Amino acid sequence: MENFVVSARKYRPTQFDSVVGQSHITTTLKNAIKSNHLAQAFLFCGPRGVGKTTCARILAKTINCENQSADGEACGTCHSCQSFQENTSLTIHELDAASNNSVDDIRSLIDQVRYPPQSGRYKVYIIDEVHMLSAQAFNAFLKTLEEPPSYAIFILATTEKHKILPTILSRCQIFDFNRIKWQDMARHLANIAEKENITAEPAALELISIKADGGLRDALSMFDLNVTFSTDNTLRHKAVLENLHILDSDYYFTLTDHLLQQNHTEVLLLIEEIMRKGFDGLQFVSGLMEHMRLLLYAKDPKTLVLMEMSEENKAKFKKQAELSTTSFLLSAMNICAQCETQYKSAKNPRLLVDLSLLKINYLNSVFQPKQAPVVEDGAGKKYEASANPSPLVESTPTPSSEPIQRETSESYVKENVIPTQVEPVSKMRGIEIAPRPSVQSTGLRSAKKLVETKQSEQKETTLLTSGTSSEGNKPFELEDISREWMRIANAYKANHDINKFVMMNRPIELVGTVLHLKVENELQIQQFNESIRMEVLNQLRTSLQHFGIDIQLDILIQEKSDKKVLYTQSDKYEFLAEKHPILAEMKQRMGLDYEF
Known part of the structure; x- marks a missing residue:
């Protein structure tokens, strides 16, 4: 029985053109070989399994090839190429820095560099995982790396470039290898499957390539695993999902x-x-x-x-x-x-x-705030299906030359505004908020006054398009917002949602269309999270019937004062430690913590 060779070794590239997904590296190296502009030291760095060591071996073989092609590729048939492929070459040396990372190992390497090659033009030293060298070994290597003999070339490979000393980096020509694209890996796997007479579904190869996350060696290992898992030399997407334990x-x-x-x-x-x-x-x-x-x-x-x-x-x-x-x-x-x-x-x-x-x-x-369903009466007018219906008409622009009138009779106010009792909140420590205004100060303005204000352009007034008003635009001010704000807060209190009630029972300001809610510290901002903020905004927009321009809500930290509403564990500890110094001594001796 022949020994099985994994695909990563069996189909390892032997020429620059066969390297997958690193064309920027291979093109530069071929041009350097053709123009004879080879540096004395190269540093190949990048993720695992992207071809660093492979490119180092191809470079070492090509520069010693006796019959180089016109495009800078090795012939693969000369004595030098054959000896390299059979691992018998005396001019190309590979060193694993992970297991040979001491000063003595580097000194032994330096001693070997002194002797010229017996055959070929260059002695090439490939040092893999060079970041594993100790600091003393790096320092011992500096002089030889900077001024090596004319026949010596060093190729260093690493996955962790940041661990290499800057003095080493400055003496090398650095090549950064990229993660290989999954499309390139899928095509490479398809070629291997064709050579091995394996039937592979494109979705299965795509899944393996994406799972490899840019490493071709990982992709080839998973490919071999799934081929072994299959009983009929067929790669199926479902079988790959099961074998690699990936959720579809x-x-x-x-x-x-x-x-x-x-x-x-x-x-x-x-x-x-x-x-x-x-x-x-x-x-x-x-x-x-x-x-x-x-x-x-x-x-x-x-x-x-x-x-x-x-x-x-x-x-x-x-x-x-x-x-x-x-x-x-x-x-x-x-x-x-x-x-x-x-x-x-x-x-x-x-x-x-x-x-x-x-x-x-x-x-x-x-x-998405909930809106009341719209119904249509016999006369063709549209109403909201609520206890106090109001006509719904489309908002249309009104010429400024025509006067606009709006009935603001007492009956209109009583039908469209439902008064709500607001309990006093002055007992809440550190909270000062104006009491809810009465129903008569609803902030309703005549449309005629709005048009005149717009024409004068002397006062900034925010208009929101109303889906339920007959004039199309409806102004709002702080008194309108404050009334609805306290109504929502009291609704939370009635539902025994004290946390939301306490958070809303704070001073608010209106700047344009933005409400400013003032809190004392960052902890309160975290408590007033995004879901609560959106819930309050949706209730405000629904109750005030503003849908044209969004009312925004910003939470700001007000200037520090002597009063505090919420005390953190740190505040409590500092207060008690100030009154009882023995508490701090107990915390230090016993290693206690006030957080729980």
Whole structure:
């Protein structure tokens, strides 16, 4: 029985033209050989399995070839080439710096350099994993590397360029190898499969190439593994998924569809099926986050080209990206990132994954405010299906030359504004907020006054397009916002949601269309997270009937004062330690911590 040779060795390139995905390196080396502009030292650096050592061997063989071709390639038939291929060459030496990293090893190498080659023009020394040399060995190597004999050439290879001394880098001609593109690897694997009489599905080779992450040696190892796994010399996509233990991307597409439809039942059933197949929860969350990132890339044609996959898969991502919003994708990625961070420390990781998926499931409810259904009466007018309907008309621009009138009768105000009692909040420590204004100060302005203000252009007034007003534009000021703001806060209080009530029960300011909510510290900004902010904004837009220009909300830290609403653990400890100095001494002696 013949000894099996792995594909990485059997199909190792022997000429520059056969090197995969490093044309910028091979072209430069061939031109240097043809023009006889060879440096005394080369440094090949880059990720693993991209061809550094292979290119070093090809370079060493080519410069000693007796019958070089016109394009700078070795003939492969001369005595020098044959001896190199049979590992009997006396002019080409390979040294593994990982196991020969001492000063004595480098001194032995320097002693060998003193003797000229017995055959050929150059003595070539290939030092692999050169970053493993000790600092003393590097220093002993400096002088020889800077001024070697005319017949000596050094080729250094490393995966960690940053670990090499700058004095070594300055004496070498540096070549940076790139990660190999998956398309190039897939074509190379297809050629090998054809030579080995192996039937391979293009999707299977694509999967292996993407999984290799730019390393051709890794791709060839996985190729051999899957060929061995197959019983009929056929590489199938499904078998590769099973053998490499990769979750099929169709699961992520199906899961995202359920999340966009807010079908939490199917989401939980699908995650249960994935877990039963033996996939780790952390691996699944990382894959889902990557899927969301690719969907974000697919929303723009400029970033779509950055996705490393076939055109068929790009079309699938583009189709699903059209059904999702950017806000949904960003928030979903943020939730997945938090889950990934907390997974290892969680007591119940599966519950953490389920909770994260349920949060993502209802993101669209946060970003899209609910609107009352529209009904049409017998006269053709449209109304909102609510307790106090108001006519819905399309907003049309009104010429400034025609006067606009609006009824602001007492009955109109009573029908369209529902008064709400606001309980005093002066008992909350450190919070000062104006009481809710009465119904009579609703901030309704006549449209005629708005037109005159716009014509004068002397006062900046923000107009929001209203979907339910008959004049098309409706102004709002701080008193309108404050009234609705306190109504929402009291609704939270009535529902016993004290955290949200306390966060909203703070001073607010209106600058243009931006609300400024002032808090005391960064901790309060984290508590008032994105979901709460969007929920409050949606309620404000719905209640004030403003849909033309978005009302924005910024959370600012106000100037420090003597009063504090929320105390952190550090604040509490410093206060108690100041009153009781023995507390600090106890913390230091016993190694205590105030965080819990």
